[in-house]
Amino acid sequence: MLRNKAIIAGAADSDIGKLPEMSGLALNAQAAKRALDDAGMTLADVDGLLTAYSLTEPYFMLGTVLAEHLGIAPRYCASLVVGGGTPGAALHHAAMAVATGQAEVVLVTAGENRATGQSRDAAVQALTQVGHPYFETPYGPLVPAFYAMVARRYMHEYGTTREEMAHVAVRARDHAVRHPASPMTDRLDVETVLASKPIAEPLSMLDCCLISDAAGAFVVTTPDRAADLFHPPAWLWGIGESHTHEHITLAPSLTETGALRSGRDAYAMAGITPADVDFAELYDCFTIVPIIEAEELGLAERGAGGELFASGETAIEGRLPVNTHGGLLSYAQAGASGGLHGIVEAVRQLRGAQGERQVENHDIALVHNEGGVLSSHCTMVLGREKR
């Protein structure tokens, strides 16, 4: 039981966008320094380090590589690889570490120079790595092709439309343009999304997330440090994971995912219901994904997730703001960084005072990370105060 056993003391993103002057490790280091500054800490306070993986740089033991790069010698250190689910899983591990005294201050980072750290062809090649090397890759898929098959099946079973999916992209962009660090500054409309270049039907270019240079970081510690921080912390109320498969061929279902279980566990630990959530930072690698997640996390009835986004209720001014920073679709996605930006955004929204993108009610945040092809899920409930 991890409720009230860990707090996020600080959180920050690196610079975001196309940054050819920065290596992937430098992006992680920049985000780490900013997150520690945000917490009122320094690298000397860090005795635990968790990071993700890199597809752009040829490092093997990325956890220890990053520790070396930062000049620290932690007593708790690992690189985790559950795709986009990695930041949430790392929060889970970090919370367990501080709750059991294995570490006092765990720094979590993720991200890489995905936009400029490799050639265009190599970047596309990297997108095949989630596929099964022997029984999927030989048929010529990229990641969008896998999610396209999910979208097609979801549309078939529940009547979700391309227009509803386009609204997800439009809303994400509307939020991103209000973020001072967003690389995307022009609003979108549904017609533009629908008319964008087909990638893997039914997904078009603007149904797909960005490919960025970006990293994010947060600092996890014990609640007894809450009073010493620069800012009020975010309290971990609940967290749950579920890992149902890796490859889409062996997914138990294309329309029921591990988010059902990870969400149930997170809500149970937090002692809340979906109706209590003030705002949500969902994983939106493709426009179909947050629609499914919203339904499975209880924010909409099954089959009504598309309507939730089309209705305007997920706007920052709406009943249930979703992806207030613009998400992977319009803010940033670099390897495992996408979900981490959602955690950073939740921490900031809980504090308040985020200018024109601040949500009105900001006591309880729901965050969901997802990796692979709806393979690895982590749901988090964060609170502005102790639960």
Place this chain on the structure above:
Amino acid sequence: MEPWPDIPGPDVNADAAPYWAAAAEGRLVIQKCADCGTFRFYPRHLCPGCGGDAAAWTEVSGRGAVHSFTVVHRAPTPAFRALAPYVIALIDLDEGPRMMANLLGADALETAIGDPVGVVFQERAGGVRVPQFVRRSG
């Protein structure tokens, strides 16, 4: 069925060697658990139904239905790019397991969910034969 001579054959790992050897002879074989009779794909050491470690490579009907599919426009390699748009599908075999394949044939772009399909064997680079599927009527 149309060959794809510029697309490499698959890498063959130890688990799957009998699968590819049968494909070379124009037969589709998958593992069937010797303990509980559950068919499984892709090849694995243990049965997902009962955990049994004994399995027999068993020829199957090669018939199935389209569970979902996509028409790919953005391809991963120059060789696949030359074939775009092409169809990738998840096929539910009549025997139970699901597999990924390309749907071939002149009518592949008209695929719909639920379409019945049958296996064909496609030649790739070096003459390697790969199980693929075509839509079948009736």
